Amino acid sequence: MNNPIFMMKVIVFCFALAFVPVDASDFTLQIFGNANLDDSIDELDIEYVQGIIDGTNDETELSDANYDGKIDEEDIVQINQIIGGEEKRLTILDDAERIVTLDMPLERVVLARMAVDQALVAMDATDKVVGISSDIKDYHPHIAKPGGWMDLPNVGYVYTELDYEKIIELNPDIVFMDPQFATEVDEKLPDTISVVALSTGVPDTKKVISGFKILGVMFRKETEAERVIDWIQKYDTIIRERTKDLNPEEQPTFYIEADDWVTYNSEQWDGKAAAECGGRNIADGVNLFIPGENGEYAVSPEWVLEQNPDVIFRRIRAQTDLVSEEKAKARLAEFINRTGWDETNAVKNGQVYLYVAEMNFAPCNIIGRCYFAKFLQPKLFRDINPKDIADEYWNTFIGNEYPEMWVYPEPK
Template sequence: MRRLALILAMISCIPLIVTYAFADDYTLGIFGNADMDGKIDERDIECVRDIIKGSNDETELADANRDGKIDESDIVQIEKIIGSEQEVLHILDGNGNPVAVKTPVQRIIVLYKDSPEVLRALDAADRIVGVSDYIKQWDAVLFPEISKLPSVGHFINPDYEKILSLNADVLLVFGSTRVDEMQKQLPGVTVLFLGLYNPDLIGAEQSRYKDGVKKLGYILSKREEAEEFINWRDYWLNTIKSRTDELSEDEKPLVMNIHYRPGKELQISCTGYKTYQMTSIAGGRDIAESAYNCDTYTNVNLEWLLTQNPEIILAQLYYEYTKHGFNTDDPSETAAGRDDIMNISVLTNCSAVKDGHIFMMADNFRNGGDGCLIGTAYLAKWFHPDLFDDLDPKAIHQEYLTRFQHLNYDLDEQGVFVYPPVKS
């Protein structure tokens, strides 16, 4: 019934609450999207005309200029949006709150690696004028030019004076909780949370990530680039899902996702964390589902763990503890970490250790613009090598770096992103 109602809304402009979706019922969260579909076009103009005439009810996004009424001025605004000529674009941010973005946007500050990756995929990285300390410290190889830009401090607690000194138009923030506070401290700068850190692989119909990419396409007049990137992402995600969706529960290996921090207490990823989504899409059963239904990750109960028997252990690496990813071409530290995990006493008798099914995964694959998709491809190959005998995760990874990140980077010669290496 919900799908039917949403389809009818696209046709007849029935008023609806905005949702984030990318199936037939996807609603692009930009004011001016009067017919509540996935784009702004001539149909929205016709929808507004029908609302003005009284032949259709008002919709949530029909007030394109947000002046409190729906009239001819909204048609003018929609025409400007279609032609990328609007002076202000009114959108719903990643929290579902209305935000007015003055355009054109030429000067952007980014606080976490997800934002510059997406901007580079949209050919808009030249608009970045400032970055956080985190990007400068850990992502100099991934962002050879961007990382040289002025720093605005910590990615969660940035320096407001430095941000203001850079005359930024937009600040793309990492988290969703301090947007109002930052906006008060940054007059003249649009503080924008788009949810680019969240992959939303399972609930694609609730994907803030993809919605955020599309909104940036409109904000930056990069709609074609945004569509190209999203279509590429969807192709590989759907390719993997179409195969793993056919697996029975017995055919899915039991997987334990841990956060590898040498010398520290063992931590497990919870069901609310990205690695749970990646594991599920790749055709695995996450061990956390039976006991760890929280948002991120937590210390593991060792007595509980002794009663479990994971068939695969995935270890997420941290730049702070292990040299890997873009920051080294030498796998020795990652290999040593794998050996360390195999000698953890509570794990020595589990199937994963006995069978050598312990896989190390780079920090990049739970962070960044589209790391989770690429990480999922590697996981699918590990979990089901026969089912994905024709899938080459490294080729997907290489295409992303070359085509969308415009990097001269050869994965055959550079970097340590997974260990042991995945066979093509």
């Protein structure tokens, strides 16, 4: 259900965001009706649109609230309806940079990929889901069970094969998908089914918060979404405030490994999760290696030894080596037993840690940042217990215990 002129609108919108005033919010709520380009839709947007109509304000790329190509009183009506949770249609710019118009309210939802699943459970918006992907059942049963989804129809897995016939049979209003697959999936479904991509499962606090904001409006659960956002921001603020004035030269160096001899700098994935947590990533500013498709660097064992990192982190897939202390201990011993590693500062000082992927690649990724901060700056975060923070999140917003260890070993 996409407007055929969306590409031009997206280009103009993205250009406009480059010139958002410095006193604007850290991000813009990407919903049409957010006329003043802040992080919410409220009475200020009504005032702004009225100013456009009166000729005193400039049109913005989100001021056409009902997305009909003109700014008029109908847009004020639409904004009032969004504020009251009574809109019949809602137009958003998703994280695949696609303009998507949804019929509201949402009554039938298919989760064709992980990440949004956890967000919906956290904000108590689970009752509209009618089908889920196999990876949610296989890798996120701790989310599917509290969501009440384990017995729902399986719609396949995008990395092998989605069951498009099953999705069409379920007749959803919306299908959630990863940004890189959104267009492909959208093209294989009828126009009556909207496909939306939201990046709630990436190690980027701003994107996660933006995703919760949009989901809150879409599911009319704004209060619940704000509760989660406030919780995330509380700990994110603590980390940023305590580390912002640290001298980079005095910070410990670290190597973060996502796969065997594969790492990321502070701009991408695992490296981004650990950025601004009180350490220096040895991959930052290095031009020796050509980045891969996802920004990863395949590094040499010799280079890592030459950098002699103070701390080493290794990502572990869920439901494997961190399901028990026995397995974790064996995996850590295997990881450390690399040629020459016994001479590195990290190994000599007992600063090598395993971490579960979900610590960074889920809406709760602030848990990962708390762990990285604790490992890298233990004195600065002596009053922070990441395990307690993780338990707080799962008990408060998910309603169960996380089924495996987040890290091994736990910080001292």
